[in-house]
Amino acid sequence: MKSVSVLIAIASATLITPLASSASDPLAPRPNGMAVDRPTSHILVGATIHVSPTQTYHADSNPAILIENGQIVGVFESANTIRPKPGFRFHQLDPNQHIYAGFIDAFIEVDTTAPDANAAGKHWNNYITPQRDALIGPGLPDSDAESLRKLGFTTAMIAPDAGIFRGWTATVSTADNFNDPSLGLPPIYQSHTGQMMGFDRTSWRDAAYPTSHMGVIALMRQTFLDASNYHASNSATPSCFSQVTPNDTTFFYDTSHELEALLAGKITAEFENPNTVIVGSGSEHRRLDPIVEMGFPVIVPLTFPEEPEVWTINDAESVTLSTLQHWERAPANARWLSNAGLKVALTTSKLRDDEKFFDNLHTAIQAGLPASDALAMLTTNPAQILGLENQGEIKSGNIANLVVTSADLFDPNADAKIIDTWIDGRKHHINDPDPTTFDGYWEIKVVGADFTMWMDIDGKSITAYEGEGEDIATNKARKVEYNDNAISFIIDDEDDNSGSYIMSGTLLNNGTMRGTGLGANQTPFNWTASQTNAPVSFNTFKGTWDATLASKFKLTFKVSDDSVTVIEHVEGKDDITQKADTAEIKDGTLNFAFDHTPFGMQGTFSIALTPPSDDALIGLGTRPDNQIFDLTATKADDTKSENSKIDPLPDAPESKFGPYALDSLPPQKLVVIHNATIWTQTNQGIIEGGWIAIEDGKIKGIGKRGRPRFSADITIDAEGKHITPGLIDAHSHTGLFRFGVNETGQAITAECRIEDSLDPGYIGFYRELAGGLTASNLLHGSANPIGGQSKTIKLRWGMDRPEDMYFEDAKPGIKFALGENVKQSNWGDRNTTRYPQTRMGVETTMRDRFTKAREYAERGMKTESGDTDLELQTLAEILSGERLVHCHSYRQDEILMLCRIAEEFGFKIGTFQHGLETYKVAEIVKEHAIGASIFSDWWAYKVEVTDAIPYAGPINHEVGLLTSFNSDSDDVARRMNVEAAKALKYANASGIRMTQQEALDFVTKNPAIQLGIIDRVGTLEKGKDADLVMWSGSPLSSMSRCEMTFVDGRKYFSLEDDQAHRAAIDAERTRLIQKILTKDTKDKSKKKRETVHDHEDHEPDFNHDTRGDCGCNQLLPAWNTDY
Secondary structure, eight states: OOOHHHHHHHTTSSOOOHHHHTOOOTTSOOOOSSOOOOOOEEEEESSEEEEETTEEEOGGGOOEEEEETTEEEEEESOGGGOOOOTTOEEEEOOTTOEEEEOEEEEEEEEOOOOOOTTOTTOOSSTTBOTTOBTTSSSOSOHHHHHHHHHTTEEEEEEEEOSSSEEEEOEEEEOOOOOSSGGGOOOOEEESOOOEEEOOOOOOTTTTOSOOSHHHHHHHHHHHHHHHHHHHHTTOOSOOGGGGOOGGGOOEEEEOSSHHHHHHHHHHHHHTTOSOEEEEOOSOGGGGHHHHHHHOOOEEEEOOOOOOOOOSSHHHHHHOOHHHHHHHHHGGGHHHHHHHTTOOEEEESTTOOTTOOHHHHHHHHHHTTOOHHHHHHHHTHHHHHHHTOTTOSSOOTTSBOOEEEESSOTTOTTSOOOEEEEEETTEEEEOOOOOOOTTOEEEEEEETTSSOEEEEEEETTEEEEEESOGGGOEEEEEEEEEEETTEEEEEEEETTTTOEEEEEEEEEOTTSOEEEEEEOTTSOEEEEEEEEOOOOOOHHHHOEEEEEEETTTEEEEEEEOSSOEEEEEOOTTSOOEEEEOSEEEEETTEEEEEEEOGGGTSOSEEEEEEOOOSSSEEEEEEEOTTSOEEEEEEEEOOOSSOTTOOSOOOOSSOSSOSSTTOOSSOOOOOOEEEEEEEEEOSSTTOEEEEEEEEEETTEEEEEESSSOOSSOOSEEEEOTTOEEEEOEEEEEEOTTOTTTOSOOTTSSBOTTOBGGGGOOTTOHHHHHHHTTTEEEEEEOOOSSSSEEEEEEEEEOOTTOSSGGGGBOTTOOOEEEEEOSTTTTTTTSOTTOOOSSOOSHHHHHHHHHHHHHHHHHHHHTTSOOTTSOOOHHHHHHHHHHTTSSEEEEEEOOHHHHHHHHHHHHHHTOOEEEEEEOTTGGGSHHHHHHHEEEEEEOSSOOSSSGGGTTOOTTHHHHHHHHTOOEEEOOSSTTGGGGHHHHHHHHHHHHHHHTOOOOHHHHHHTTTHHHHHHHTOTTTSSSOOTTSBOOEEEESSOTTOTTOOEEEEEETTEEEEEHHHHHHHHHHHHHHHHHHHHHHHHSOOSOTTOOOOOOOOOGGGSOTTOOOTTSSOOSSOOOOOOSOTTO
């Protein structure tokens, strides 16, 4: 490991040149004896030089690079034009070799020393450590540096590996330590490259804040605010906030999901941070448009999902479209980001254990990533992102960081390997080049035996041939090793299974070889070999060749091991394919014949071709009429090589990601629906045979009988249909489970915002649209007495950004909770320490926080020290009437308790959620709250709901307590109309008077009033938002189906569109499954399963009002989410 003290000393400068960093360390031991020869001047000659991603000097011009004292001092297209001064060490490279600028990895996580627990200025939360420094601690471990060097990476940005504000990154050399310790350590190019940010969180078990993404984002917000206040105060008190300086710092956000990238963009916009870089997850293509619109550079890991398992009927039926699409599209992720205009760099980080960086890079290139772009993503792009002005290109003045390879490293078929990695002008040898001294075709004779065989040697590839003509046997050698002029290898005699032969030999001065061998029966033998011309065989012609036959017919010949396939290309028709009748090697030529009748000319064509020269075959052909003609066949430009893993992908996604995706926003047309039964939910009542018109997202008009006199873009005859306002769910957790519906790390989390957990692509939203739901109140879970801020949304399906679903200008809300959950009665024996643990503690907690919030407001929304506190700011908004409380509640005593607190502090409650005993105290609730949002007929599912009854809704209605029914369930949210019908059912059963329209109010008008959005939705009136639903029958009938759903006048769901979606999903799933089934994969029987989180491992008595969220914040197991 590198010395910490030396690293700190070196890190004092922001940019250190290789020469300066190599200064002798006076404390290091001196070598005793002759000075070590350390040449610092080099000239590399003869290889292809990739000066930059867009400029190349080819080997045939004999280009050269001059290096002196760790820097490039010259790059020349031809070494013939230079005269280096004495002292340069000459390195003659093979013309097949390539030289690239040293690669730069812009994200390598390293262990970093944590701040001392007693250090001054330490943050109360262990995830906020901006004072940490990647250089204080081990730095880049020697083993990691070596691994990077072997991949050609000469520079790495190292970053602290855990937390939210993780600390300072640094950009360092990957060079090996000097053999002479007096020379110091490899250089540090930048000591403070930027601040590393992350989304790390604990689990609900750990009881440590934060446990959710909304807690993470809230902590980020508060930290940025606190840092701003600290700097504004010019305080001299030591603080970690001194390290948070957004105006001159680049913030690198490490993301594990594309939605985290959008959250990073949200924070950046809120605090106007000018410099942000996203460290991606490899899944950015799933939300390409919003990520591109942010415009941030992206450091992309080349990690691809494992091939989906479709090898059984069950696997094929259960695999989702999203899984299949991600598998196919992930290799194009970096290219699509780059094509859209973002600066993209690649990192070796975040690969699975079984993934290899260059294998995946070659896969990306085969998928369409241009080699020049791939090179830029490893050189110029990361150099620009990190501000490394003297790296990324091979040019004078730049640091001499170079990569020498055996062939074109960016050609997937070149089988190139890294020979040397030059760092700061020092060569680090990685691999020996494949020897070429033995290359050629050799005839081998066994001394004293009548046995001859041949070997075709190409580097470490040896193919052995035995026999002649049709009896020729081919075997590949293994364990090929070279040592100067010696060679050894093993040949398995597979044609007759006689065993394996061990052979070794030496290249003699006369160009021949002599060696010994050990037969399969352990009998030793001697052998000699001399180079000769390779015999002509099918292997000589193997490949695909294009030709024009008799100046008329366009054909392709495919030559395999022992046959020829003939393909004729007929313009405007399908290709015609047939196998040649005869095919043989005769007198050094390839001879074959085929019947031309299928191609439109009676008779047989005979072809004779000589061995290839310059990728061309030359020969003669004989027509059926015995006329002879000349024939030339050229090597086909086969872009899909045999080694290609995948088909090229388009330059951008051809369709949106996921099932039921919309290619574009549904248009807002002038639509007239007539001859319908219209439930206005107003004094107009239910209109029979009426019409409704919508335009520009608003209701243009409603009328009785006939139709309006203005023309429409779309006219719908809705005879027998019913039109209602869009249904509204006042208590939903849809789309929240991926990032956490509860912040359990603290009892009071008013600073948290549920909007930061929203996944707009969650399939539940589409399913709810199919049930007529158009708006929801997304609530924090019930783990806290005072939970997070709620968010009212519209179900605008297909949005890429969470904020596109926000209900504009809706009344802000917050989730409170009472009862068993908040005092951890059902959290298990390991969770009994968080205050409060009793109901009286819950009351005390609420009163205490409201008291502090009132004092906060009286000070002008500032703390005693003049700071902004997001928690108290939110609670103060409740006291001022700007934010509504939606409180999880069951028992009447607790309901009355909150009513007394509201009266004491002078605010009106929004709703009592669940409120299963509100019917007992309806008159008091009516005075202190807008209303109650309850279950229709749920009871007896836990102790505190013992007195729940299905008549609660009708009773509240009769008393005049505004009541709505909610779902608290992704499933129930799909049939809220049936929940409304239950109000009418139980009202009739109990003798309470209720009209059908009043019953539907429970899921339309009433929740709209409770959420403060009645001016926009909840009823059908001219000028209101065009959120409406068409039903096949009465909305209160369980037999009726939602046939069409409009939000903002846009048709987001219809049965017709749904059928088209399903057909498209089926077709795409079929295509992708067939793509997997038909591709040539290995080890299909070896299935790899990712570890599935076992939710049943939690305490069996854990409960939550979503009945599905176990509190661990991990995504629940799902069925096929395409339907």
